[in-house]
Amino acid sequence: MSSRQAPTLQFLGAAGTVTGSRYLLTSPSGRVLIDCGMYQGYKKWRELNWQPFPVPAASIDALVLTHAHLDHSGYIPALVAQGFTGPVYCSQATFELCEILLLDAAHLQEEEAAYRNRRGYTRHAPALPLFTVEQAHKALTLFKPLAVETEHDLDMARVSLYPNGHILGSCSVDVEVEGRHITFTGDLGRSNDLQMPAPLPPRYCDYLVTESTYGDRLHSQVDVEGIIANIVSITAARGGSVLIPSFAVGRAQLLIHILSKLKRAGRIPEMAIYLDSPMAIRATRTMRAHQDLSRFTAERVQQTTEDVEMVETADESEALASIQMPIIIISASGMATGGRVLHHLKRMLPQHRDCVLFAGYQAGGTRGAKLVAGDGVVKIHGREVSVKAQIESMDFLSAHADYEGLLDWMRQLPVAPKGCFITHGEPEAAGNLQRELREQLGWRAEVPELGESFEL
Ligand SMILES: [Zn+2]
Structure with a gap:
């Protein structure tokens, strides 16, 4: 087996919807999961939180987090409960926010399960939390904060985090495996946000995985x-x-x-x-x-x-x-x-x-x-x-770039990537961003379906 065997990228979440971000990179060096989000919103999506993880949790070597929001981090304790023991890499501020968010989510789920059991509102007897406070604490022991704007040579990949202006600690993530550079935008912030500085420009990449929350909208200039x-x-x-x-x-x-x-x-x-x-x-x-x-x-x-x-x-x-x-x-x-x-x-x-x-x-x-x-x-x-x-x-109070914001960020890439994948959006938003990428940048981008894999 050549050590330069092509990695595969599999979309295990945030396909067809804005929540449940989970992207799996598999290469001869190992398995890296980028983001491990919880599904939120419609029941058909939330029910996916209760499915076993699509690959054995113990087969994943490391996790890299773009930011602390639960739709990117909220499944980590459940993954740990299923046998994941690897490191969770992220920025220091993301780690501190995850301590707050994951423990709160665990408390809420324990309360909700107890409430359902008391009131008998459950089809499953007894109602269970998706994860417990104890499991959240255990997950937090695996976190390994990394300095941002620095290349880190880790066992299974080279990883760099670049602040992307969405929330405190949020970053886009560059992963290099088997000679391929793959960039994940994470949730990309706005260049004129009132709270966070503008996203840093993207670095060279062979493949880009972009969010598309506002892929069909332009933020109006509002006061x-x-x-x-x-x-x-x-x-x-x-x-x-x-x-x-x-x-x-x-x-x-x-x-x-x-x-x-x-x-x-x-x-x-x-x-x-x-x-x-x-x-x-x-x-x-x-x-x-x-x-x-x-x-x-x-x-x-x-x-x-x-x-x-x-x-x-x-x-x-x-x-x-x-x-x-x-x-x-x-x-x-x-x-x-x-x-x-x-x-x-x-x-x-x-x-x-x-x-x-x-x-x-x-x-x-x-x-x-x-x-x-x-x-x-x-x-x-x-x-x-x-x-x-x-x-x-006030949906204009968004911490996400609109589609022109996404395109402006991508225009700063030194060369067009070989492949672009559009995730983290409702189908209309992802579809519109796909059209805009073709018309404005001449890029062919894929909108992956849930579970779909691509050889890079
Ligand atoms: Zn977010």
């Missing part, structure tokens, strides 16, 4: 601060409060920064701002510790710290319900699929005065997507809740 100021001011004027369901990592930190700025500038009324998510609070502390990786100055971070109250305990969270004056609550989860935000939604959705302001992309099938689409009734904790509150959506 984000003006829109938020307007919505908050109008709601407060009618005596209502604003609830912002937010992703705990990245988005929540951007929102508290914007709200603090608006308050100091007198562009919103004097009202209390609460960050009500234990996970978002921990992520905010991690972000402060790595302030140099963001666009925020130390002074700005200090001001935000002074202006936003952290709601640490469940009792403090419940006490927010008794405040009579207009307030702003930022709570997770961002798509209203779980977490403390659900209790606030149950209380606020039936109130005409209040406003629920969604702060990002809502995956199809989630409660957030239903509310943004205008559903008049949603189910929360098994109960029907009527929707009278004003519902607003």
